[in-house]
Amino acid sequence: MKLIPSKFIWMNGRFVPWDEARIHVLTHGLHYGSAVFEGIRAYATPGGPAVFALDAHVSRFYQSCRVVDLPLRHEPGELREAILETVRRNGHDACYIRPVAFRGYGSLGVWPEECDVEVAIATFPWQAYMGPDAVEKGVDVGVSSWRRMAPDTLPAMAKVAGNYVNSQLVVVEARRHGYQEGLVLDVEGFVSEGSGQNVFLVQGGRLHTPPIGASILAGVTRACVLQLAADLGLSAVQMRIPREMLYAADELFLTGTAVEITPIKSVDRRSVGDGRRGPITRSVQQRFFGIVRGEVEDQHGWLTRV
Numbered sequence: 621m622k623l624i625p626s627k628f629i630w631m632n633g634r635f636v637p638w639d640e641a642r643i644h645v646l647t648h649g650l651h652y653g654s655a656v657f658e659g660i661r662a663y664a665t666p667g668g669p670a671v672f673a674l675d676a677h678v679s680r681f682y683q684s685c686r687v688v689d690l691p692l693r694h695e696p697g698e699l700r701e702a703i704l705e706t707v708r709r710n711g712h713d714a715c716y717i718r719p720v721a722f723r724g725y726g727s728l729g730v731w732p733e734e735c736d737v738e739v740a741i742a743t744f745p746w747q748a749y750m751g752p753d754a755v756e757k758g759v760d761v762g763v764s765s766w767r768r769m770a771p772d773t774l775p776a777m778a779k780v781a782g783n784y785v786n787s788q789l790v791v792v793e794a795r796r797h798g799y800q801e802g803l804v805l806d807v808e809g810f811v812s813e814g815s816g817q818n819v820f821l822v823q824g825g826r827l828h829t830p831p832i833g834a835s836i837l838a839g840v841t842r843a844c845v846l847q848l849a850a851d852l853g854l855s856a857v858q859m860r861i862p863r864e865m866l867y868a869a870d871e872l873f874l875t876g877t878a879v880e881i882t883p884i885k886s887v888d889r890r891s892v893g894d895g896r897r898g899p900i901t902r903s904v905q906q907r908f909f910g911i912v913r914g915e916v917e918d919q920h921g922w923l924t925r926v
């Protein structure tokens with residue numbers, strides 16, 4: 621999935637042409653991972669493009685920045701507007717939105733405070749993250765030999781660039797072993813999440829997902845799925861999940877802005893249920909895709925018209 625350029629990128633308060641959104645090679649964030657980002661989607665609806673869960677993403681962006689001491693010059697309201705304006709100016713029907721804040725050029729000590737914080741927002745078209753069939757047919761995953769970071773090492777709850785070295789190790793190993801994704805255990809050996817997705821398990825008609833304390837990123841899609849489960853009258857619990865529950869599960873699925881809701885058809889080459897998308901995964905997906913496409917009433921106000 622190569623990047624397809626758009627016309628403009630918002631950079632530190634102004635729009636610049638895509639090819640001119642450049643930074644110096646001695647940018648602090650490049651050397652030390654001192655950057656925070658978000659991943660957001662805008663969907664095509666009958667009323668025009670609409671951004672999904674914009675406020676939740678903007679507030680997580682600011683929370684991540686607070687965690688790693690990245691003070692932003694722009695207020696959340698300003699950033700929110702800039703996101704909408706970037707989608708508008710680039711004329712997308714649907715797109716992926718990538719806000720990023722980082723320590724810029726200034727000094728090259730690890731101590732970051734001589735480096736100004738820069739912010740950018742890019743938007744570009746993005747198709748299904750795991751290919752066109754994945755949402756229906758599911759993906760094969762393997763439990764990673766890597767672990768998520770221990771709680772006192774890196775801030776798992778903050779969407780900080782440096783954390784994604786862990787994600788890269790996980791996804792590269794998974795692909796090398798012939799899986800589409802890896803599932804990662806936390807430092808105590810309980811299920812945490814995928815390289816860039818949260819995970820849900822269905823057992824006996826009930827949904828289960830690891831809690832915040834299992835080294836996960838608190839996914840926006842995860843929160844929406846918990847709400848959708850309640851709307852559908854399904855019970856959903858956040859609990860520590862031992863690895864063996866993966867092998868006994870009736871259904872498993874991944875959630876995230878990129879993967880949306882993608883069924884898992886096998887774990888470590890053991891098929892999940894009968895290896896096909898299960899009925900609960902399907903009903904949560906139907907409701908989710910109905911809302912984001914503007915076909916089902918958006919009763920929680922998740923869509924922001926561009």
Ligand code: PMP
Nearest residue numbers: 816817818837839840841876877
């Ligand atoms: N975990 C990680 C590590 C992620 O990078 C993502 C993607 N942002 C998720 C979970 C899913 O989060 P969301 O639903 O907010 O996209």
